[in-house]
Amino acid sequence: MTQLEAWLRGPIEGVPDSLQPVAHALIQAREEARELLRDFPPDFLWTQPAGLASVGFHLQHIAGVVDRLFTYARGEALSGGQRDALAREGSQSGNVEDLLAAFDAQVDRALAQLRTTEPHTLAETRLVGRLKVPATALGLLFHAAEHTQRHVGQMLVTARVQL
Numbered sequence: 001m002t003q004l005e006a007w008l009r010g011p012i013e014g015v016p017d018s019l020q021p022v023a024h025a026l027i028q029a030r031e032e033a034r035e036l037l038r039d040f041p042p043d044f045l046w047t048q049p050a051g052l053a054s055v056g057f058h059l060q061h062i063a064g065v066v067d068r069l070f071t072y073a074r075g076e077a078l079s080g081g082q083r084d085a086l087a088r089e090g091s092q093s094g095n096v097e098d099l100l101a102a103f104d105a106q107v108d109r110a111l112a113q114l115r116t117t118e119p120h121t122l123a124e125t126r127l128v129g130r131l132k133v134p135a136t137a138l139g140l141l142f143h144a145a146e147h148t149q150r151h152v153g154q155m156l157v158t159a160r161v162q163l
Contacts, residue, residue: 006031014115018122018138023114025145026066029152030107033059036156037096044162045099046092055162057090058155059099062148063106064089069144070110072128073117073137110144117141 003009007024015023037055045056053061064085071078078086094102122138135143 016119019114022141022145026107029148049161052158058151060089062151063103066106066144069140072126073140
């Protein structure tokens, strides 16, 4: 029997009810990426069929976006290391397992942050980027989840076009 999607398996322990959809989306994205890229040919990791972003780019970008948006959700500015990592996104560095491991680790950090997020802080304003665009903590967390799922979907299409 196929495993149920993450949101149908019940609540994620320790995550506030209001943030369960974020946790479920990140877990589902991680599982789908792992399944999709099992035995993925390394020669295709950085190719761009029909000009599409490469599978490698999507993996780098997903981990980076979750890191950056969760940083903003905490009310923090990006560190120099995070800005450097952003500049390197799309560089053809890393193999499938390393990139998946980085994504896994970022999802684990995100889940840990969700467990410590106080629901009463979710409507608080957070400033995004150099322009300090106002958002809410909740908006940033939900955007991280939906953005991740969007890129996993794009990655799925790119991978299937190549196989």
